[in-house]
Amino acid sequence: MKKLINTPESVLADALAGIDAAHPDLKVDHVNRVIYRAEPTRAGKVALISGGGSGHEPLHGGFVGFGMLDAACAGEVFTSPTPDQMQEATKVADSGAGVLHIVKNYTGDVMNFEMAAEMAEAETGVKVASVVVNDDVAVQDSLFTAGRRGVGLTVFLEKIVGAAAEEGQDLAAVTALAHRVNDSGRSMGLALTSCTVPAAGKPTFDLPDDMMEIGVGIHGEPGRHREKLADAASIAKQLVDPILSDMDFTGSPAIVMLNGMGGTPQIELYIMYNEVAKLLEAAGITVARNLVGDYITSLDMAGCSVTILKADEEMLKLWDAPVNTAGLRWGV
Amino acid sequence: MKKLINTPESVLADALAGIDAAHPDLKVDHVNRVIYRAEPTRAGKVALISGGGSGHEPLHGGFVGFGMLDAACAGEVFTSPTPDQMQEATKVADSGAGVLHIVKNYTGDVMNFEMAAEMAEAETGVKVASVVVNDDVAVQDSLFTAGRRGVGLTVFLEKIVGAAAEEGQDLAAVTALAHRVNDSGRSMGLALTSCTVPAAGKPTFDLPDDMMEIGVGIHGEPGRHREKLADAASIAKQLVDPILSDMDFTGSPAIVMLNGMGGTPQIELYIMYNEVAKLLEAAGITVARNLVGDYITSLDMAGCSVTILKADEEMLKLWDAPVNTAGLRWGV
Amino acid sequence: MSTSTISLDQLIAWLSRFRDLVTEKKSYLTELDSAIGDADHGSNMTRGMGAVVEKIGAAPSTAVDELLKSVGMTLVTSVGGAAGPLYGTLFLRMGVSAGPVTELDGAAFGAALRAGLDGVVARGKAEAGDKTMFDAIDPALDAWDAAVAGGSDIAAAASAALAAAEKGRDATEPLVARKGRASYLGERSAGHIDPGATSSTMLFQALADTVTS
Amino acid sequence: MSTSTISLDQLIAWLSRFRDLVTEKKSYLTELDSAIGDADHGSNMTRGMGAVVEKIGAAPSTAVDELLKSVGMTLVTSVGGAAGPLYGTLFLRMGVSAGPVTELDGAAFGAALRAGLDGVVARGKAEAGDKTMFDAIDPALDAWDAAVAGGSDIAAAASAALAAAEKGRDATEPLVARKGRASYLGERSAGHIDPGATSSTMLFQALADTVTS
Numbered sequence A, B: 001m002k003k004l005i006n007t008p009e010s011v012l013a014d015a016l017a018g019i020d021a022a023h024p025d026l027k028v029d030h031v032n033r034v035i036y037r038a039e040p041t042r043a044g045k046v047a048l049i050s051g052g053g054s055g056h057e058p059l060h061g062g063f064v065g066f067g068m069l070d071a072a073c074a075g076e077v078f079t080s081p082t083p084d085q086m087q088e089a090t091k092v093a094d095s096g097a098g099v100l101h102i103v104k105n106y107t108g109d110v111m112n113f114e115m116a117a118e119m120a121e122a123e124t125g126v127k128v129a130s131v132v133v134n135d136d137v138a139v140q141d142s143l144f145t146a147g148r149r150g151v152g153l154t155v156f157l158e159k160i161v162g163a164a165a166e167e168g169q170d171l172a173a174v175t176a177l178a179h180r181v182n183d184s185g186r187s188m189g190l191a192l193t194s195c196t197v198p199a200a201g202k203p204t205f206d207l208p209d210d211m212m213e214i215g216v217g218i219h220g221e222p223g224r225h226r227e228k229l230a231d232a233a234s235i236a237k238q239l240v241d242p243i244l245s246d247m248d249f250t251g252s253p254a255i256v257m258l259n260g261m262g263g264t265p266q267i268e269l270y271i272m273y274n275e276v277a278k279l280l281e282a283a284g285i286t287v288a289r290n291l292v293g294d295y296i297t298s299l300d301m302a303g304c305s306v307t308i309l310k311a312d313e314e315m316l317k318l319w320d321a322p323v324n325t326a327g328l329r330w331g332v
Numbered sequence C, D: 001m002s003t004s005t006i007s008l009d010q011l012i013a014w015l016s017r018f019r020d021l022v023t024e025k026k027s028y029l030t031e032l033d034s035a036i037g038d039a040d041h042g043s044n045m046t047r048g049m050g051a052v053v054e055k056i057g058a059a060p061s062t063a064v065d066e067l068l069k070s071v072g073m074t075l076v077t078s079v080g081g082a083a084g085p086l087y088g089t090l091f092l093r094m095g096v097s098a099g100p101v102t103e104l105d106g107a108a109f110g111a112a113l114r115a116g117l118d119g120v121v122a123r124g125k126a127e128a129g130d131k132t133m134f135d136a137i138d139p140a141l142d143a144w145d146a147a148v149a150g151g152s153d154i155a156a157a158a159s160a161a162l163a164a165a166e167k168g169r170d171a172t173e174p175l176v177a178r179k180g181r182a183s184y185l186g187e188r189s190a191g192h193i194d195p196g197a198t199s200s201t202m203l204f205q206a207l208a209d210t211v212t213s
């Protein structure tokens, strides 16, 4: 295992120290492992809290700041944070207007956030709402299982709903919007290589030199199936087709993300974006906004994912609203 | 070789098509392989042009836009672009106030830009000045050779000098500032793995599983020496010490970049930044601004580099000035 | 020596032995989780049980409910992932069921663990055959109850429970997961033993080791 | 058949043969460049000479200077890197020196190549022993000139030049590079043959193949 770390055990603490050192706009609680905005939540503003296992940076800590999250709880690598972290973040970030928990749909994340909400409401009476993001079309038969996973759409949701909260929308409105965004987007990813979890010390899965893993999860969970490595145009089809056959994206402006998994260089992401854009144009879908880059990663995995949101005018307006975070910044 | 590409031959054309599709603020000349701002250069504004081999994204195309470059010429992967590309960019971007060529110090880049300047001046009479960036302390005995390489300081220079040009400083002032920035910064990098040039199809160098390459170049040029992989704290020392022993950084505010080489996840970059920040603090250096992320990459290489600029008040002010590019954006 | 109760000290020894087992088998648990999950179950259990044993040393409990509730809270606050809330709830509910006593007889221990398992089901909605820790714990508790009802001592009940847990664990191998992270794999989850069922079996291994030694 | 001039057609055949050689040895050139550079010399030369041969086919020249200047411009505008300006300048200056003729005798061909090499030196400042293409071309031209001065025909001069280029190329192996990308390596550049000296030797290989066949 080749990594720029001190020890597998200290990965999270060291990374949080680095985030703290690098970003004066953020405040890091190293005991509870929570990243906050340096400024406390404005009175009357709904607080947005997310969190999850580490290893997906910039998600979530990189999206704390004006126009997005108020706090992010960092778990161990690929392990959901614990309810006490979330409860602490909920208490600290609440300005009295209530808190929205943004949860990616994994059993651990859902259960830990549920316990946190129960504990926070019981202890302090803070109003907690939650949205569980589940956009990954790679998971099939999701009705009979833990359901679809939450992946790239989380970034869009945090941006759009964050702007709504910044505008002063109340908890009910912010929560309704969050559900609307979740219902309007889908994602699909693939890997060329496995990631290596520091504590495991070796790749989570072996992938032969000529194979790729289609529908991989952001924690290195194996995907739908494997097949021979193909060219960018065919790979783009493998990502876009399952999304378009799951939902109709025509007739509304789309926001599209071509996301890198952490080990893929930008030049390849642009090559992939080109192929995806061609497919969407051929399918009659108008791309109104886009992101190309590493936004929700899987440690050092090589690969990429596509997220498409069927936006409406409100979502587009909120997308364009100012945002000032380490991972997304414009308009300020 | 596992890459998200169509063919090794089409890498550059496909990536430029993706950049074109993703960024409505940019205009891409696909014949000459030049990336421009969509808006022509404002009359009276000095135009900044850079360029180099591809594979270092976001450098340089990702730094075209308000507050940084006016045009970037893209060469084949790791191969300097050609004089005709640069000449065309020079002609198109010039508003009459002259053009500054920002050249990284590699024999090929220097010679091609020299030919371009000769050709452009002869043909159209445009005033061309140039700065050759040479900040890499990994190269020793540089007096007797091609000199130090140009690496991470290029990003700082394009930002700071770009802001000066945006302010309306004239060609002489902009050029003098560029030389001042170049004289005030140093960089050092290392690799955990080689990169793979698409046309070569295999890693440029073999690096055993327990070794790292100290002082590697951004084109996968082998470095000063190899040694056993170490922890983040020792690695940080290996990067910071040669920089600090080359130049005195105390007494002025520093701008510091912890740059990823393309295949290193953000969580590791923050771990490294933490170690670098501790070393700089111990050395009595005040870090006024920082960047942590992928800014000048080497395809899929795993590794990182550190750049330190000894800034002054003017440089800090220009650093903070608004910038709106794909790779750096704030204040707008 | 044949006994019919489990003392506070034995519960502590049980937990400490469980810590040792998951720590020894950390890589194996992670390997199982690599195949159908995210390669962290070994680290999660090791971190959690390490915290538990440390906590027990730092703040000794004088009653069974206090001990087990503290174990549950420590797991909830130190593990995360799916295992944290599930194992945490198991011990929290176990403590509530056991009450402020200093020892448990076979029936009470079985009832407490059953209350814990009900808590796991309340949180995670797992049913038999979903390929989770439930598939090891549920048959183990049935075997425990039957042994105790049939007059076995604690040692015999523990080995019956262990045998049933092992059988339940091994039976997860061919199953297609319907809960947790492995469920995303669909048919590809078959052919692998469930990591949580494996760590749960160690709970019974630890019990058998403790009460027979 | 022993001749004492090189015709326009022979020059074209020479360039086309050079294209074939760098294309065949593309991986080898890139491998040499991997060891002490950036793994692109094979692609660079293949791309450049591919463009040259295509251009010659599309726009035939009627004079030696026209041909060689066009070759130089094509290399300058299609190769990039260090090789583009250097090989480009070589052919540009060669064309200027040759003038608007339709064939070159041995002395004129040697003088033209020497003018080209002077251009390379003007651009790149290389000296003998810097571990560059200069170290193959310079001794090759000395050998050529000596052979022509001694009355050899073109074929004999070409094989003398080739032998000298090969020797010069091989002699770059122990050298520590002082120019170009390999110079960054310092002592570590020793023990590897220079890629540019290798492609330059192919220029003389191509010449020998062309004038003797």
Ligand SMILES: Nc1ncnc2c1ncn2[C@@H]1O[C@H](COP(=O)(O)OP(=O)(O)O)[C@@H](O)[C@H]1O
Residues within 6 Å of the ligand: A078, A079, A080, A107, A108, A109, C033, C037, C038, C040, C041, C044, C045, C080, C081, C082, C083, C084, C086, C120, C123, C124, C125, C126, C131, C132, C133, C134, C179, C180, C181, C194, C195, C196, C197
């Ligand atoms: N809904 C559930 N009910 C019961 N057990 C579950 C459930 N979901 C997951 N598990 C158990 O948790 C184990 C995985 O734990 P762990 O790897 O620590 O968490 P995570 O899946 O969050 O990484 C699985 O092997 C399974 O036994």
Ligand SMILES: Nc1ncnc2c1ncn2[C@@H]1O[C@H](COP(=O)(O)OP(=O)(O)O)[C@@H](O)[C@H]1O
Residues within 6 Å of the ligand: B078, B079, B080, B107, B108, B109, D033, D037, D038, D040, D041, D044, D045, D080, D081, D082, D083, D084, D086, D120, D123, D124, D125, D126, D131, D132, D133, D134, D179, D180, D181, D194, D195, D196, D197
């Ligand atoms: N200053 C110079 N003078 C002469 N030849 C040079 C000089 N610098 C580099 N070269 C030649 O160029 C070759 C490298 O060419 P190439 O790999 O195509 O360019 P780059 O180094 O830009 O990648 C070297 O092997 C060397 O022979």
Ligand SMILES: [Mg+2]
Residues within 6 Å of the ligand: A053, A078, A079, A080, A108, C038, C040, C081, C082
């Ligand atoms: Mg996990």
Ligand SMILES: [Mg+2]
Residues within 6 Å of the ligand: B053, B078, B079, B080, B108, D038, D040, D081, D082
């Ligand atoms: Mg090159």
Ligand SMILES: [Mg+2]
Residues within 6 Å of the ligand: C033, C037, C038, C039, C040, C041, C081, C181
């Ligand atoms: Mg797991």
Ligand SMILES: [Mg+2]
Residues within 6 Å of the ligand: D033, D037, D038, D039, D040, D041, D081, D181
């Ligand atoms: Mg090269």
